[in-house]
């Protein structure tokens with residue numbers, strides 16, 4: 001028996017007018033366990049009209065910003081109170097270990113809501129000093145209707161990452177979660193209503209990519225915030241160009257995790273295990289390139305293999321599991337195809353401890369390829385799985401070249417005891433994040449921005465205000481002398 005969950009438009013839980021459904025496959029069992037509506041163009045138009053109406057005529061934009069903040073605080077509380085349920089939806093839909101979802105993703109959702117709840121009444125414009133004949137000031141206004149298009153790797157977390165800045169700055173939002181993992185976004189939308197956020201401010205339409213494309217193509221949408229593949233990001237940017245919509249894109253990555261010869265090896269090892277395998281390697285910032293100084297290479301690889309072998313691959317509901325299944329058959333095929341490509345030139349080092357009774361599920365063990373050419377496909381293309389390319393380097397110039405040798409520019413990690421070297425390298429690598437002696441550290445106050453093919457604009461930090469508001473300049477002439485040319 002599959003469970004149907006309706007999408008949310010205005011205050012209504014609703015199905016698609018065409019009565020078409022998206023079936024959700026649990027990647028641990030390979031069986032359909034739930035379904036959501038497949039929104040068609042009419043449904044999308046209805047959602048945009050509803051959101052537009054809430055923005056243009058509802059109480060939301062007229063409210064005191066501090067009142068909006070109180071509603072966001074209440075939503076944070078409700079998400080915290082419903083952690084177990086939402087975490088389970090994500091685990092069932094996309095296979096991440098339940099303990100990771102419950103103990104990391106949901107608490108981070110709450111942190112996001114709290115951060116942006118506090119931002120509601122902190123947005124302000126400025127006054128521009130000129131001669132006494134002019135009074136000039138700027139106002140930051142909400143953009144309007146935001147479309148938040150979500151991927152499946154952090155379903156609830158990324159729903160909140162788009163929801164929180166949108167609402168904090170007075171916008172309304174239509175979320176389009178990924179077809180593989182749509183249910184947590186719907187549940188969070190329902191909680192927004194329960195928190196007292198007016199109907200129409202948070203809407204969730206479900207469906208495949210065509211639903212997302214329909215939403216982005218609607219001229220009633222003022223801004224698109226997308227997280228997903230670079231290919232779809234490019235398509236969204238082209239489509240947004242037709243309507244001159246604001247766009248923020250968070251796209252792929254190919255993080256270089258650089259370990260210098262003087263690094264604290266124990267700390268670097270522990271962090272490498274996490275960054276290469278957390279979420280079964282399905283993170284844009286997965287440290288998929290392990291760039292090792294040649295003097296420590298042999299010891300590091302040997303010790304890493306021993307650590308990776310301790311990781312349990314299996315049922316995401318087991319507390320011991322560190323790697324659940326990949327999200328889908330399609331992702332399994334993609335990751336195993338990359339392993340086959342790597343195998344043409346390198347011997348795979350298969351690691352991990354696989355639960356013995358797994359009969360089904362899209363499981364892949366952590367897999368390393370050693371001494372990989374930095375230009376090889378497995379070392380430059382995003383795999384989005386627990387597949388590690390080990391690359392050697394000798395000096396700083398070489399490691400900078402390697403770090404910048406992909407089209408992506410999302411993140412780099414540098415492990416060294418030499419502070420000056422850390423800053424020298426940080427200045428030269430072209431990526432939105434540079435972690436020094438840590439990895440994958442992100443909190444809501446740090447803006448998340450990719451360079452090159454990894455994205456445009458920031459969804460987090462106080463910098464998010466740039467992309468979630470628009471600027472208005474008010475120029476008041478104080479000079480009573482008539483001037484036909486203005487000025």
Ligand code: ADP
Pocket residue numbers: 149150151152176177178179207208209210211212213214216227228229230232233235236
């Ligand atoms: P992945 O490759 O990681 O599966 P995608 O980039 O294909 O992710 O999809 C991320 C999100 O974008 C999903 O919600 C998907 O339905 C949506 N999507 C796919 N194609 C389009 C498109 N052309 N326009 C808008 N959204 C799309």
